[in-house]
Amino acid sequence: MGDAQRRFGGLAADSHGTGDSRPPLVLVHGLTYDRRQWGPVLRELAAIDPDRQVLALDLPGHGESALRESYQVGDVADAIHEAVTEAGLDRPVMVGHSIGGALVTIYAARHPTRGVVNVDQPLLLGPFGDLLRRSEPVLRSPDYLQLWNSLLAGMGIDQLPPAAQELVRTATTPRQDLLLGYWNEILVTADEAFIAQRVRELDRIRSLGIPYHYVAGSEPSPRYRQWLESVLPDVTIDVLPGAGHFPHLADPAALARMIAGVGTGASGVR
Incomplete structure (x- = not known):
């Protein structure tokens, strides 16, 4: 797979392969x-x-992409679309891990998309939203890494192969501005409004017939599965047991097989 390091729409990226059918x-x-x-x-x-x-992108403020004053998720989704457009990609399959899964969901509701693969990003806040709001004083303090490290401890990193563990622990920049910026929607939005926005996005995805795949590292709770299937009746839910929060690193071959076939049929084309 040939590749080149470039910038598209101001975002650093690695571009691989060539366009075809x-x-x-x-x-x-x-x-x-x-x-x-x-x-x-x-x-x-x-x-x-x-x-x-x-196209593998660095999100705004991450890696080699420039910082921004605001990291509102809708604005970030639009920034991704600028990069996709400048790269000349036509209706891509959007694959996102963690908050990237939320971003590609928002993207698909706003921009032409052939399919969505959400890797281990639940779209309901649940206890995580409560934890962030309770911890906001710590998150805004010099001790913010205490919260980040406590979250990492629950992500199943020790279940990963050694090389993947090293990647998770070293190829990361947990800056305070990123945590506050990308989590701002959670901090300032009531649960009801947050859920209503996600439902609107999923309704849009469903109405357009865009294939949606949710790949989890552990079995989703019955409540979450029921909610997701009620909003997206055609959703595909795949579980890679023992993968923790990083299914793409625990079993990259399985995820590659999954995403390789998404959007290749007639559904999801718009």
């Missing part, structure tokens, strides 16, 4: 990480889907 893929990493997290998946894609056109 296969829908291009756009890979969006999680909060505090960067496009290096997709290395294992890219290697698997090169083996099973050679020369597929793939």
